[in-house]
Amino acid sequence: MKKVLDRSAVQVKKVGGIRKGRGFSLNELKDAKIVIQEARDMDLPVDMRRKSNHPDNVKSLKALKKKK
Secondary structure, eight states: OOOOOSSOEEEOTTTOOEEEOSSBOHHHHHHTTOOHHHHHHTTOOBOTTOOOOOHHHHHHHHHHHHHO
């Protein structure tokens, strides 16, 4: 079982790997049914510039929401 991330993960285009992101995108928060204020109350970083949506990040957000 994967570790629950408190930071987002993003894909690196040139290398094709994964690195830590600056925060979760708005689309990921929307899919996890978390509003921005709730994410900030949970001390989750939100990156307003990101447009992508990674399923692993959504799973992590759902797990963190259950946990808190």
